[in-house]
Amino acid sequence: MNRLSLIAAVPLTLSLQLVSAPAHAADAIVVGRSLALSGPLQSYGEAKRDGGDAYIQKVNAAGGVGGRPIELVTLDDAYAPARTVENLKKMASERGPTAFLGLFGVPTIAAALPVLVELKIPAVGLTSGTDALRTPMNRYAFPVRASYADEARKLVNHVKTVNITKISVIYSENPFGQSVKESLLSALKEAGLTANAFKVDPAAKDAAAAVRQAVAGEPQAVFLTMLSQAAVPVLTELTKTSFHGAQYTFSPVDTSTVTKQLGEKARGLAITQVVPIPSGMRVRVVAEYLEALKALGRSTPSFYGLEAFIEAKVLVEGLKRAGPKPSPASLVKGLETMHDFDLGGYYVSYRPDAHIGSLFVEIDMINYAGVVSR
Numbered sequence: 608m609n610r611l612s613l614i615a616a617v618p619l620t621l622s623l624q625l626v627s628a629p630a631h632a633a634d635a636i637v638v639g640r641s642l643a644l645s646g647p648l649q650s651y652g653e654a655k656r657d658g659g660d661a662y663i664q665k666v667n668a669a670g671g672v673g674g675r676p677i678e679l680v681t682l683d684d685a686y687a688p689a690r691t692v693e694n695l696k697k698m699a700s701e702r703g704p705t706a707f708l709g710l711f712g713v714p715t716i717a718a719a720l721p722v723l724v725e726l727k728i729p730a731v732g733l734t735s736g737t738d739a740l741r742t743p744m745n746r747y748a749f750p751v752r753a754s755y756a757d758e759a760r761k762l763v764n765h766v767k768t769v770n771i772t773k774i775s776v777i778y779s780e781n782p783f784g785q786s787v788k789e790s791l792l793s794a795l796k797e798a799g800l801t802a803n804a805f806k807v808d809p810a811a812k813d814a815a816a817a818v819r820q821a822v823a824g825e826p827q828a829v830f831l832t833m834l835s836q837a838a839v840p841v842l843t844e845l846t847k848t849s850f851h852g853a854q855y856t857f858s859p860v861d862t863s864t865v866t867k868q869l870g871e872k873a874r875g876l877a878i879t880q881v882v883p884i885p886s887g888m889r890v891r892v893v894a895e896y897l898e899a900l901k902a903l904g905r906s907t908p909s910f911y912g913l914e915a916f917i918e919a920k921v922l923v924e925g926l927k928r929a930g931p932k933p934s935p936a937s938l939v940k941g942l943e944t945m946h947d948f949d950l951g952g953y954y955v956s957y958r959p960d961a962h963i964g965s966l967f968v969e970i971d972m973i974n975y976a977g978v979v980s981r
Contacts, residue, residue, distance in 0.1 A: 635678035636671070636926060636933060638663075639698035639707045641715075646685035647836060648712070650864060651911055655709050655734065656681060658915030661899040662923070672926045672933070680704065686711070688718035695719060699726045705933050706731055708922055709915050713737050713782040723747035728935045729942065731925065732918025734911070736858070736881070737786045741962070747935075749925075749942055750964040751918050751955060752881040755787045758857050759794035761879055761968040762830070767798055771828045771853065774802035775821040777841055779833035781809045787832035787857055802830070811837035818844040828853040835864040846872045853877065863909060866977045873973045880971050882953070884979055885913040892917060892951030920950050 640659065643652035659679065667676045680702050682694040691710070698704055707723070707730040710716050716735050723730050729747045733740055736755035740748055766774070774795065778788040788804060795802055803824060807817045811833070818841060821829055829845065829852065831838050838860050845854065855877045866873045883890040885897075885908040896916045897908055905912075921942070926933045928941030943959045956963045974980045 634674075635676050637678050637680060637702050637704040638922065639695065639702065639704040640679060640681040640709055641684045641691050641694040641698075641707070641719075642681060642709065643686040643711060644681075644683035646687070648686045648834070650861065651711060652683075652686075654909045654911035655711060655915040657900070657903065657905050658896070658909075658912035659709055659919045661896065661903045661905070661912075662916045662919035664903055665899045666919075666923055672923060673931055677923070677926075679708070684715060686715060688714045691715040692718050692722050695722050695726065695728075699728060704728060705926070705935055706922060706938055708732055709734060709918050711735070713739075713786055716740065717782070720745050720748060729939050731922040731942070732915065734914065734918075735783075736790075737783075738790070739786075744960070744962055746939065749921070749957060749962050751921055752858070752914060752964060753966050753968050755790040755857065756794065757966060757968050758879040758881065759787070759790040760797075761970060762791070762855055762877075763794040763798045763800065765970055766828060766853075766855075767800070769853075772800060773824065773826045774800065774828050774830065775824065775826040776802045776804040776830045776832065777817050777821050778804060778806055778831075779809050779811070779837050780806045783859065784809070784833050784837075787859075791830060791832060807833070807837060807841065809833075809837060811840040814840040814844045815847075817841070818848060822848050822850040826850075826852060828855060831856040831860070834859055835861040838865060839868045842869055842872060842876065855879075858910070861909075861911070862971075862973065862979050863907075866973060866979075870977065873977065874975055876973045878971050878973070878979070880910060880969055881965065881967060882910055882913045882917060883967075883969070884971060885910055886979075890952040892920070892953045895951055917950055917953060921945070921955055924948065924950075 663677050684690040709732045711734040713735050716733050731749045732751045740750045778784040805817045805821045858879050858881045888894050896913050925938050925942035929937040943957050945957050947956050955965050971979050
């Protein structure tokens with residue numbers, strides 16, 4: 608076992624067993640993943656791992672790309688930027704991947720972007736909507752999901768439609784919370800609206816104080832820009848007040864975590880999503896995801912799993928367009944020919960001068976049954 612395998616024995620072994628063909632390892636197209644498979648965001652990383660595995664297993668079962676299987680090499684970064692950088696460089700030096708797949712989160716992606724340029728290896732499916740991914744454009748970064756600015760505009764258009772004008776924002780005092788807050792405040796300003804913003808620490812230990820301040824002005828709506836771990840205590844504190852207005856948050860909040868921990872207290876929470884509801888069948892790519900997930904031996908669909916499945920579809924289409932012997936450079940060129948490409952009712956677009964990805968955003972809500980619905 609080489610040094611890379613020793614460092615990440617569990618996730619690497621899992622990837623090799625599930626999604627590659629060891630007998631043809633010498634011919635495999637190597638794809639690297641650095642995911643949060645431990646630490647506070649482990650559930651996110653596991654969902655992304657399973658979603659990516661599901662599609663790559665399906666592709667390999669059908670003969671791979673150009674007759675070559677895809678080998679996923681997966682390392683755990685525990686959502687730590689320094690470990691993400693270390694993982695990318697380690698995989699590049701020891702395995703020579705054609706691409707990286709499914710990087711996650713504002714701080715880890717911010718650390719990874721210059722490394723992609725240094726290594727000249729593209730990353731497909733960077734799971735963050737931060738503007739830093741798109742401006743200035745990074746030749747080696749191919750986001751799939753819509754931006755936080757797109758999500759913010761969708762929410763602001765909605766609140767204008769229902770005549771909400773008094774708004775409070777509670778945001779996590781970390782790179783993610785601040786990035787989304789700025790996108791939201793910018794969208795509100797464009798619409799001629801304003802909001803009062805109140806911060807909480809990343810774990811929301813001061814949630815009670817922030818909530819008291821946020822509802823003191825009797826807002827019609829409260830927006831949360833934070834991850835699930837902070838959203839749960841903030842929403843809990845909101846239920847203890849006299850506030851009965853609308854509650855909105857953004858796609859990085861994991862609905863399964865919120866409903867599991869809050870139960871009926873989660874009812875009425877509206878959430879922007881950048882992929883369709885993963886349990887429905889109205890979009891073709893969702894049906895394909897559910898079938899592939901079942902074949903993988905997993906039974907619980909998730910928004911992050913579906914997103915990772917779609918990211919893997921984008922990668923494979925790029926590989927098909929990269930010529931008979933895909934390289935990092937030819938993959939970049941292949942991806943940049945995907946103009947308004949249909950992945951099954953979900954469209955992405957890349958050009959040499961604009962790596963847009965998808966513009967899909969919808970607003971879903973946790974209903975009285977505790978189920979996410981449109």
